[in-house]
Amino acid sequence: MGRPASARERLIVAIDTADPARAAALADSLAPACGLLKVGLELFDAVGPAAPATVSARAPVFLDLKLHDIPNTVAGAVGALLPLRPAMLTLHAAGGAAMIEAARHAAERAGAARPLLLAVTVLTSLDAAALAATGVSDPPAAQVLRLARLALSAGADGLVCSPREVAALRDALGAAPALVVPGIRPAGSATGDQARTATPAEAVAAGADWIVVGRPVTGAADPAAAAAAIVAGLP
Ligand SMILES: O=C(O)c1cc(=O)[nH]c(=O)n1[C@@H]1O[C@H](COP(=O)(O)O)[C@@H](O)[C@H]1O
Numbered sequence: 001m002g003r004p005a006s007a008r009e010r011l012i013v014a015i016d017t018a019d020p021a022r023a024a025a026l027a028d029s030l031a032p033a034c035g036l037l038k039v040g041l042e043l044f045d046a047v048g049p050a051a052p053a054t055v056s057a058r059a060p061v062f063l064d065l066k067l068h069d070i071p072n073t074v075a076g077a078v079g080a081l082l083p084l085r086p087a088m089l090t091l092h093a094a095g096g097a098a099m100i101e102a103a104r105h106a107a108e109r110a111g112a113a114r115p116l117l118l119a120v121t122v123l124t125s126l127d128a129a130a131l132a133a134t135g136v137s138d139p140p141a142a143q144v145l146r147l148a149r150l151a152l153s154a155g156a157d158g159l160v161c162s163p164r165e166v167a168a169l170r171d172a173l174g175a176a177p178a179l180v181v182p183g184i185r186p187a188g189s190a191t192g193d194q195a196r197t198a199t200p201a202e203a204v205a206a207g208a209d210w211i212v213v214g215r216p217v218t219g220a221a222d223p224a225a226a227a228a229a230i231v232a233g234l235p
Pocket of ligand 1: 184
């Protein structure tokens with residue numbers, strides 16, 4: 001899929017719920033207010049392939065299953081997901097080059113309808129101490145850049161990173177990789193479990209192509225109005 005052509009198209013709303021009726025209601029109200037709707041592990045694990053199928057009737061789907069397994073298994077999973085026609089699909093960069101190459105190879109079977117393959121670098125919920133506890137003593141920014149280079153050279157189309165790394169990734173990698181950025185918090189909204197955050201406008205000004213927002217929109221009294229307010233504040 002092409003890069004967003006408007007502020008509205010930059011917004012991806014994460015529909016994180018295990019309740020299919022709530023997911024359908026959120027999709028109905030939010031589809032006109034954003035570019036894509038994200039179906040993640042919570043909804044997919046609860047509802048199965050019917051989840052993206054329901055949502056894709058309303059908006060393009062970002063299918064965020066963060067695949068991370070041996071290359072043969074990930075290739076098979078990508079092949080099994082292609083009939084759902086996601087516009088974007090995630091896998092963990094830490095799965096390594098051979099896994100990403102296998103995913104790319106499998107995705108190419110969809111031809112022109114191939115989803116954008118996005119490599120998740122360092123989860124936005126990890127701060128430097130939490131990352132160090134996994135055995136990575138480099139700061140998050142260095143690990144994000146290392147994983148970004150690995151993923152792109154193995155065939156990923158883009159990256160998922162926190163807003164804190166976007167400017168450095170653009171400096172190092174240029175305009176080519178798609179940068180999809182969660183960890184977004186409008187001023188005054190609760191951080192929750194996110195550690196590396198910034199506002200929607202800061203993320204886009206730094207070079208994000210798309211921003212991913214979940215609870216600040218879906219937890220609002222009027223989710224469509226919350227989404228519209230985010231879009232109105234983008235540069
Ligand atoms: O791949 C993702 O989308 C993702 C990667 C990451 O590092 N951090 C992250 O928060 N996400 C997703 O982005 C969404 C953020 O939701 P909120 O924290 O509610 O805005 C969730 O659906 C996460 O699964």
